[in-house]
Amino acid sequence: MSDATAKKEERRKFQAIRGTRDLLPPETALWNRVEQTAHEVFSTFGYGEIRTPILQMTDLFARSIGAETDVVAKEMYTFIDEMQGLPDPSNFAVSPDEYVDSVEEAIKRNEIQVTNSNLRALARLKTELERFRVRADAQSAEEAHLKFRIAASQIQFGDSISLEPEATASVCRAYIEHNMQQLPQPVKLYYMGPMFRRERPQKGRYRQFYQIGAEVLGGSDAPAIDAEVIEMLMTYFDKVGLHGVTLYINSIGHNAENCRRGYVAQLKSALEKVKDQLGPDSQRRIDTNPLRVLDSKLESEQAIIATLPHIADHLCDDCKAHYAAVRRQLEVRGVLYEENWRLVRGLDYYMRTTFEITAPGLGSQNAVCGGGRYDGLVELLGGPPTKGIGFAIGEDRLILSLQESGKAKVEQGRDVYIAWMGEHAYAAAIRAAKDLRNAGFSVELPPLEQKFGKALGQADKLGAKYALILGDNEVSEALWTIKTLSTGEQQKLPEPELLQFLRDQKPESQ
């Protein structure tokens, strides 16, 4: 490296990774408000909070979301968490046979998980052991051992781990792991936190984004459950101040010949007939996942898609009745919806009810929430047969939409700025700050003495409502000056009356 390049490297500025961002005050106050409202609303519907680890087994997502979906096939952040504690293959004291034995033992003890990649690694290691034996016969054992060591140290054992791209699978895993089927059913859980998908970043689409979600597991698949989940969601949006949303619903039936499978076959043959008029993505999907063609946003494909068969005409009687009952139940609850036969969702675990909510001000990434029913997912992950339904709100998009609609005002300024001068005044200022903070006021106490003019300027910049002026006069007279910064009015109060004065001005927050 040249000197100049080295210098440049030294001065390099670190930036947040593409698709990730820092959330800063005052915006974070809005995030807190949105989250606090979720805690409040969801608990009124009987939900409890679950926090699952961000790191999960890759297979959990491949099995549940589907190995062929965009999320699993292209977007997960995955790495091998290398096995610790195996003997070091580069150690001459351990013979190749001993090393391979130790790996097999670790697999038996379940210290190395029986995953495809670990089994492949074991097979490769055994091939290397064979090579070693052949070589050791022909060459010096030491040289053969050296070659084995080099090859073996390149074979990794460990767990394939991914950052959560969504949380439904993790919640189902936790339901099974903690035997939650033994609790009163259904179990109603909600969560909030970061999710990770390596998508192309744009407005409303990030690689680290945040979801607020809820899942109802166990119990029955009564349509009233679907409707109540959606009612809760709409109540939440209303409380948080998100207006102008549209709820789209659909039913994608269940995976049987007389239901979705039959429909998909018909859809596929209809698509084959118009294949030439479709773009390359849709053409590919005819074979991999014909339902996803319905998701296409390509302008040129819209007229063709409009002619395709609708799933509603191919649902089995039970799924049809379930869907009709969900709509009725929504109406009983006064929840407005629009049906959208093209709403198929991008994750494999859904069946029957699917829904999505769009919000204004978001451009092309306008889905602020997605969800649906996923009976059978818990069973697919090794648990008992279990019904399930849930949703996840894209918190980043929710915040964006609130900001665009001007509903994002969160008070951030301090209540009181204490402008003090002089040592005696400082002691009084510390006491006042303590009392006011204990009473719930936000107080800025400057660490260094400032001239009053400068202090008041600072108070203004920080958006303080009041300046408490404490100088030698105030302390000796035991009368404190409080100035209302918006009007410039000021008055003198005895110390004990200060708190009451502020409380009277701001009764709602106390």
Ligand code: HAM
């Ligand atoms: P999803 O539709 O993949 O569903 O994501 C739900 C919501 O998360 C989306 O509607 C969107 O608002 C937000 N979102 C997704 N990806 C991004 C991104 N890259 N940047 C910003 N926001 C994003 C699920 O995740 C399911 N687990 C929902 C569910 C829960 N279904 C049943 N239970």
